[in-house]
Amino acid sequence: MNTVETVQDQETVLNIKTILVAVDLSFHSEKTVAYALAVARRFGASLKLIHVYTPPTSTEFGMQDTYSLLEQDREDAERRLAALADQVRRDYPKCEYLLRTGDPSEQITNTANLLGADLIVTACHHQTVVGHLLNLDQAPKIIHRARCPVLVWRDEEP
Numbered sequence: 001m002n003t004v005e006t007v008q009d010q011e012t013v014l015n016i017k018t019i020l021v022a023v024d025l026s027f028h029s030e031k032t033v034a035y036a037l038a039v040a041r042r043f044g045a046s047l048k049l050i051h052v053y054t055p056p057t058s059t060e061f062g063m064q065d066t067y068s069l070l071e072q073d074r075e076d077a078e079r080r081l082a083a084l085a086d087q088v089r090r091d092y093p094k095c096e097y098l099l100r101t102g103d104p105s106e107q108i109t110n111t112a113n114l115l116g117a118d119l120i121v122t123a124c125h126h127q128t129v130v131g132h133l134l135n136l137d138q139a140p141k142i143i144h145r146a147r148c149p150v151l152v153w154r155d156e157e158p
Contacts, residue, residue: 015043015118016039016040016043016045016118016119017043017044017045017046017118018045018046018048018115018116018117018118018119019036019039019040019045019046019047019048019117019118019119019120019121020048020050020108020111020112020115020117020119020120020121021033021036021047021048021049021050021120021121021122022050022051022052022104022108022120022121022122022123022138022142023049023050023051023081023084023123024051024104024123024138025051025077025080025081025084028123028155029084029123030084030087031123031153031155032121032122032123032153032155033047033049033084033088035121035153036121036151036153037088037091037092039119039121039151040092040094041092045094045118045119046094046095046096047088047092047094047095047096048095048096048097048098048111048115048117049081049084049085049088049095049096049097049098050097050098050099050100050107050108050111051077051080051081051097051098051099051100052099052100052101052102052103052104052107052108053073053074053077053078053099053100053101054101054102054103054104055070055073055074055101056070056073074099074101077099078099081097081099082097084097085097098111104138104141104142105138105141105142105145106145108120108122108138108142108146109142109145109146109147112146112147112148113147117148118148118149119148119149119150119151120142120146120148120149120150120151121150121151121152121153122138122139122142122150122151122152122153123139123152123153123154123155124137124139124152124153124154124155139152
């Protein structure tokens with residue numbers, strides 16, 4: 001088999017129709033989505049932005065009005081996610097958003113499986129020492145759980 005045949009075989013295998021983009025709604029999210037959008041344009045793929053809401057522990061809020069505070073927090077996350085999707089749809093209409101609740105890596109990989117996603121795009125940020133010690137970065141967890149390829153975009157800004 002020559003090199004040209006090998007390259008052609010690889011091109012036919014690389015068929016990306018659905019990209020699941022995991023965002024944490026931090027200031028890095030727009031850059032992560034922009035990177036995923038460039039890939040989506042190249043393949044004509046649809047984008048599904050996903051944010052997994054992880055409720056704070058009850059000790060962070062206290063006992064009084066915990067339910068309403070958590071609901072407001074979740075609604076705020078959904079508004080920010082919807083605004084990000086609306087921003088993408090202005091230039092690229094094949095974009096939807098999904099909000100899940102729970103463990104981020106579990107929810108992202110389960111959703112990717114349910115959607116039949118061809119690619120997951122997520123980000124890896126520079127973490128604080130505490131964040132590293134507490135294993136807060138979700139990218140490695142997603143890589144280990146996912147059935148489809150995972151593209152990890154790394155923001156070089158500190």
